[in-house]
Amino acid sequence: MPKALRYLAQAVLYAAFVAVIGYFSTSPRYEHLPPDEALIKLSFSHAGARKEACRERTAEELAKLAPNMRAQTVCPRERVPVTVEVALDDKPLFRVVAPPSGLAKDGASTVYRRVPVPAGMHRVGARLSDTPGGEFNRGGDATIELKPGHVLVIDFDAESGKFVFRS
Amino acid sequence: MLKLLQRAGQWVFLRVERVFNHAFGEEINPLYHLGQISFFLFWIVLGSGLYLYIFFKTGVEEAYASVEQLTLNQRYVGGVMRSLHRYASDGMVLSMLLHLGRHFIFDHYRSFRWFSWVSGVVLLWLVYISGINGYMLPWDGLAQFVTVGTAEWLDWLPIFNGTLIRNFIFEGAVNDRLFSLFSFMHIGLPLGVLVLLWIHTQRVPSAKTNPPRPIMAWLAASLVVLSLIKPAMSQGPANLAVAPSTLELDWFYLPIFPLFYRWSVGGVWLLVGGATLLFFALPWLPPKLRRHKDAFHLMIRPDNRIVAAREGETLLESALRDGIAFPFDCRNGGCGKCKCTVLYGSVDYGVHQSEMLTAEEKKEGKALACSATPLSDVELEYVPLAPLGGIEVKRHRAHIESLDRLTDDVMRVRMKLLGESELRYYAGQYINIVLPDGEKRSFSFATPPHERGPIELQIRHIPRGKFTTHVFTAMKVGDVVEFEGPLGSFFLREDSRKPMIFVAGATGFAPVKSMLEHAFHIAMKRKMVLYWGVRSLKDLYLPDLPKQWAAEHSNFTFIPVLSEPKPADHWTGRTGLVHEAILEDYPDLSGHQLYACGSTGMVEAAHPAFAAHGLQQDDCFSDAFRLAPHAPRQAERAELVSLGGGGGSGHA
Numbered sequence: 001m002p003k004a005l006r007y008l009a010q011a012v013l014y015a016a017f018v019a020v021i022g023y024f025s026t027s028p029r030y031e032h033l034p035p036d037e038a039l040i041k042l043s044f045s046h047a048g049a050r051k052e053a054c055r056e057r058t059a060e061e062l063a064k065l066a067p068n069m070r071a072q073t074v075c076p077r078e079r080v081p082v083t084v085e086v087a088l089d090d091k092p093l094f095r096v097v098a099p100p101s102g103l104a105k106d107g108a109s110t111v112y113r114r115v116p117v118p119a120g121m122h123r124v125g126a127r128l129s130d131t132p133g134g135e136f137n138r139g140g141d142a143t144i145e146l147k148p149g150h151v152l153v154i155d156f157d158a159e160s161g162k163f164v165f166r167s
Numbered sequence: 168m169l170k171l172l173q174r175a176g177q178w179v180f181l182r183v184e185r186v187f188n189h190a191f192g193e194e195i196n197p198l199y200h201l202g203q204i205s206f207f208l209f210w211i212v213l214g215s216g217l218y219l220y221i222f223f224k225t226g227v228e229e230a231y232a233s234v235e236q237l238t239l240n241q242r243y244v245g246g247v248m249r250s251l252h253r254y255a256s257d258g259m260v261l262s263m264l265l266h267l268g269r270h271f272i273f274d275h276y277r278s279f280r281w282f283s284w285v286s287g288v289v290l291l292w293l294v295y296i297s298g299i300n301g302y303m304l305p306w307d308g309l310a311q312f313v314t315v316g317t318a319e320w321l322d323w324l325p326i327f328n329g330t331l332i333r334n335f336i337f338e339g340a341v342n343d344r345l346f347s348l349f350s351f352m353h354i355g356l357p358l359g360v361l362v363l364l365w366i367h368t369q370r371v372p373s374a375k376t377n378p379p380r381p382i383m384a385w386l387a388a389s390l391v392v393l394s395l396i397k398p399a400m401s402q403g404p405a406n407l408a409v410a411p412s413t414l415e416l417d418w419f420y421l422p423i424f425p426l427f428y429r430w431s432v433g434g435v436w437l438l439v440g441g442a443t444l445l446f447f448a449l450p451w452l453p454p455k456l457r458r459h460k461d462a463f464h465l466m467i468r469p470d471n472r473i474v475a476a477r478e479g480e481t482l483l484e485s486a487l488r489d490g491i492a493f494p495f496d497c498r499n500g501g502c503g504k505c506k507c508t509v510l511y512g513s514v515d516y517g518v519h520q521s522e523m524l525t526a527e528e529k530k531e532g533k534a535l536a537c538s539a540t541p542l543s544d545v546e547l548e549y550v551p552l553a554p555l556g557g558i559e560v561k562r563h564r565a566h567i568e569s570l571d572r573l574t575d576d577v578m579r580v581r582m583k584l585l586g587e588s589e590l591r592y593y594a595g596q597y598i599n600i601v602l603p604d605g606e607k608r609s610f611s612f613a614t615p616p617h618e619r620g621p622i623e624l625q626i627r628h629i630p631r632g633k634f635t636t637h638v639f640t641a642m643k644v645g646d647v648v649e650f651e652g653p654l655g656s657f658f659l660r661e662d663s664r665k666p667m668i669f670v671a672g673a674t675g676f677a678p679v680k681s682m683l684e685h686a687f688h689i690a691m692k693r694k695m696v697l698y699w700g701v702r703s704l705k706d707l708y709l710p711d712l713p714k715q716w717a718a719e720h721s722n723f724t725f726i727p728v729l730s731e732p733k734p735a736d737h738w739t740g741r742t743g744l745v746h747e748a749i750l751e752d753y754p755d756l757s758g759h760q761l762y763a764c765g766s767t768g769m770v771e772a773a774h775p776a777f778a779a780h781g782l783q784q785d786d787c788f789s790d791a792f793r794l795a796p797h798a799p800r801q802a803e804r805a806e807l808v809s810l811g812g813g814g815g816s817g818h819a
Contacts, residue, residue, distance in 0.1 A: 017389065028418075
C-alpha cells in the first residue's frame with residue numbers, strides 16, 4: 001500500500017476509534033423520567049416500639065442469676081417492624097414492612113422507596129404502624145402539585161411523630 | 168461451545184488485525200498493543216486530571232461553578248483538558264475490554280496466566296469505580312443521577328439498608344465535605360489503579376507498558392481533535408428537588424445505571440456479582456479432571472540455555488521468563504519478529520497470521536515463538552538482535568599453534584589469531600569452527616578472557632565425528648582454521664554475592680576453567696566449588712589443575728566424581744552421577760548460583776533436580792552440548808548460520 005494511502009487509512013481508523021468514543025460518551029440519550037412524570041420518594045429511619053413490654057423478674061428468676069446480674073427489671077430488646085402505607089389520591093400506592101436493623105433486631109427500621117407518578121395535583125397520604133398491635137397509629141396527608149420531574153419526599157419526624165411532605 | 172465461541176472470535180480478530188496490518192504495518196498495529204494503549208491512556212487521564220484538580224473547588228456551589236468556569240472561560244486549555252480526561256478514560260475502558268476480550272478469545276487466560284487475568288478483572292472494576300466516582304465531581308445533572316443511583320444501589324446491601332440515600336434525599340442535604348470526600352476518592356482510586364497496573368504486569372515477562380511512539384502520537388492527536396470538535400460539557404447544575412429527565416449518558420462507564428430503574432437494584436447486583444464471579448473463575452472453567460501435564464524443556468540456541476516451559480506457555484514466554492533476549496514485538500503471531508527454527512521436537516504452531524508463517528516455512532522447521540507451544544522437549548534457535556555486551560560476532564582466522572593429547576580422546580588445541588591481536592569475549596562463551604563445507608562445530612573457550620596468548624580449546628574425539636576425527640588424525644601445527652564468535656550467554660555473572668557451584672561433565676570443564684581462572688584473576692571472594700563428573704579416572708584430563716587452584720585459593724574446592732570407576736583406578740573419592748553428588752552435599756540450593764556445562768543428557772537431567780531443591784531460575788546457568796549428532800535443519804537466513812551454529816554437534 002502506498003505510504004500516503006497508508007497514512008490516510010490510519011487516519012480513518014483512528015477517526016473511527018475516537019468517533020466511537022465520542023458517540024457513546026453521550027449517546028444515545030437516556031430518558032430517566034418521562035417528561036410528564038414526577039417522583040415520590042419515601043425515606044425515613046424510625047425505631048418501632050419494643051416487641052414486649054418491660055417486666056419485673058420473679059424472686060425465683062433473680063435467684064438463678066449471678067449476684068451481679070440481678071437487675072429487677074428486664075426489657076427485651078427486640079423491636080416490632082415498622083409498617084408504612086402510602087396512598088395517592090386515596091388509592092394505595094405501596095406498602096412497606098421494614099424490619100428492625102441489627103442482629104438483636106433492636107435497631108431502627110429504615111425505608112426507602114422511589115415511585116414515579118403522573119405529574120399534576122395529587123392528594124398524598126401516608127400512615128405508619130410502629131406498635132406491637134399493628135394498628136396504624138401515625139399518619140398524615142397533603143395535597144401537592146407535582147410538577148414534571150419534581151421530587152416529593154415523604155419523611156417521618158420521629159420527635160413530633162408526624163410525616164413531613166417536602167417538594 | 169466455548170471452543171466454538173473462541174474459534175469464531177479468533178476468525179474475526181485475525182481478519183480485522185490483517186486489515187489493520189495493511190493500514191498500519193505489523194509493528195504499529197494498535198490491536199497488538201491494546202494493553203499498552205490502556206496504560207498510555209491512563210497517563211493522559213492522570214495528566215489531564217492533575218490539571219483539572221488545580222482549578223476544581225470542593226463545595227456544593229463551587230464544584231459546578233469551578234468546572235463550568237474551567238470549561239467555558241479557558242476553553243482551549245481547561246475545556247480541552249476536561250474533554251481529554253473524559254475521552255481518554257472512555258478509551259481506556261474500550262481498550263481494556265478489547266484487551267480482555269482478545270485474551271479470552273485466544274485462550275490466553277488459563278494455567279499460569281490466571282494471575283494476569285484475575286488482576287486484570289480487578290483492575291477493570293477499579294477503573295469503573297474510579298470513573299463513576301469522577302462523574303460525581305462536577306455536581307451537574309449527570310453527577311446527581313450517578314450519585315443518587317450509586318447510593319440507591321449500595322443501599323440494597325444490608326450494611327447500608329436505605330441509610331445512604333438519606334444523604335442525598337433533600338436539596339440542601341449535601342454539604343461541602345462531600346466534595347472533599349469525592350476528591351479524596353478520585354485521587355486514591357487512580358493511585359490504586361496505578362498500583363494494580365504494576366502488579367498486573369509483574370508476571371508477564373518483558374512486559375512493555377508503552378505503545379510504539381506513532382501509536383501514542385496518533386492517539387493523543389485524535390483525542391485532542393475529538394475534544395475540540397465535541398467538548399465535554401456539564402448537564403445543568405444538580406438539584407435534588409428535581410429528578411433529571413433526559414441525560415447524555417457515558418455508556419462506557421454508566422451502562423448499568425439505567426438497569427437500576429428498568430430491572431431492580433437486586434437484579435443488577437446479581438448481574439454484576441455473577442459476572443464478577445464468572446470472570447474470576449474463568450481460568451479454571453471448565454475444571455480439568457486430570458492433573459497438569461508434565462512441563463517440557465526447551466533448549467534455546469544460540470544461548471544454549473535449557474528452560475522449563477510451563478503448561479500452555481509459548482516458546483517466547485518461556486525464553487523471556489528465563490531472561491533470554493529473544494526478539495519479539497507484537498506477541499500475537501502478527502509481525503514475525505520472533506520467528507525461530509525448531510531444530511528438534513514438535514510444537515503446536517498456535518493461532519497466527521498465515522502470511523507470517525507459511526506452510527513452506529513450517530516444513531522448513533520455522534515457528535513463531537510468540538504463538539507456538541511445545542508438544543515435546545524442543546530445541547530451537549533464534550537470531551539474536553544484539554550481541555552480548557556489545558561484542559560483535561565476527562569471523563576470524565587462526566593458525567594452530569600446538570596440539571597436546573591430554574588423554575586418549577581429549578586434545579588440547581591452541582590457536583593464534585591471524586591479523587588480530589586479541590579477541591574480546593566473556594568467560595564461558597564459545598566459538599563455532601567453520602568447516603570447509605560450511606558446517607560448524609562449537610567449542611568453548613578454555614582460556615580466560617584476560618589471557619593474551621593463544622586461544623585454548625579442549626576437544627573430545629567423537630567416533631566418526633567429521634571434525635574431531637580430523638583433529639585427532641590429520642590436523643597439524645600451522646594449519647589455518649576459520650571460526651566465528653564469541654557466542655552464547657553462558658558466562659560468569661559477577662553481579663551476585665551468592666556462592667557458586669560449577670558442574671562440569673567431561674569436556675564441559677573447558678568453559679568452567681575459563682570462568683574459574685577469570686574469577687581468580689579478578690580476586691573474586693565468593694565461595695566456589697567445582698564438581699567434575701567423568702566416567703573413570705583417565706577422563707580427568709587435567710587432574711592437577713583444579714587441585715592447584717584449591718591449594719592457591721581458600722575459597723575454592725574441587726570435588727571429582729566418577730560414574731564408572733575402574734578397579735585399576737583404586738578410586739576412593741565420590742562416585743555416581745555428578746548432579747546427585749551435588750544434591751547430596753547441597754540439599755538446599757536456594758542460596759547458590761549454579762553453572763552447569765556438559766552433555767545435553769546431563770544438563771537436562773540435572774536442571775529439574777536442581778530446581779526441585781530450591782535453585783532459583785535466575786541463578787541457574789547452563790551450557791549443553793550434544794555428542795550424538797542429529798540432523799540439523801538448514802537455516803534459511805545467512806545470519807542464523809553465522810550466529811547459531813546449526814544445532815552444532817560436538818560443542819565443547
